[in-house]
Amino acid sequence: xxxxxxxxxxxxxxxxxxxxxxxxxxxxxxxxxxxxxxxxxxxxxxxxxxxxxxxxxxxxxxxxxxxxxxxxxxxxxxxxxxxxxxxxxxxxxxxxxxxxxxxxxxxxxxxxxxxxxxxxxxxxxxxxxxxxxxxxxxx
Numbered sequence: 001x002x003x004x005x006x007x008x009x010x011x012x013x014x015x016x017x018x019x020x021x022x023x024x025x026x027x028x029x030x031x032x033x034x035x036x037x038x039x040x041x042x043x044x045x046x047x048x049x050x051x052x053x054x055x056x057x058x059x060x061x062x063x064x065x066x067x068x069x070x071x072x073x074x075x076x077x078x079x080x081x082x083x084x085x086x087x088x089x090x091x092x093x094x095x096x097x098x099x100x101x102x103x104x105x106x107x108x109x110x111x112x113x114x115x116x117x118x119x120x121x122x123x124x125x126x127x128x129x130x131x132x133x134x135x136x137x138x139x
Contacts, residue, residue, distance in 0.1 A: 003054025062136025071127035
């Protein structure tokens with residue numbers, strides 16, 4: 001099976017949605033990155049490059065993607081703030097109808113989230129949200 005890698009289009013649409021979401025804007029501002037520096041201002045989100053596999057169905061060819069969004073937060077005494085940040089990420093993307101520059105988003109679904117203490121010290125948290133998606137175009 002030969003797929004068509006539409007993940008760059010999906011990644012741009014996901015990042016744009018995260019930047020445009022008013023709840024996330026209040027929590028992280030415009031700090032939604034694909035790469036971060038050591039001096040990044042916290043809190044912020046990092047969007048990893050997607051894992052991609054071929055997708056083919058009758059009349060469609062594209063890719064199945066696993067997306068990972070990382071949330072970093074400091075100065076929180078408990079899990080609640082990072083959980084709220086992850087919930088906002090899930091709310092912005094789960095079942096979102098995103099327009100792609102090429103192809104169509106057939107589905108986007110929140111799979112799971114995880115919270116870990118960040119080794120930078122007490123009150124630093126690292127949240128991970130995983131999503132599955134399929135982007136395809138008609139053949």
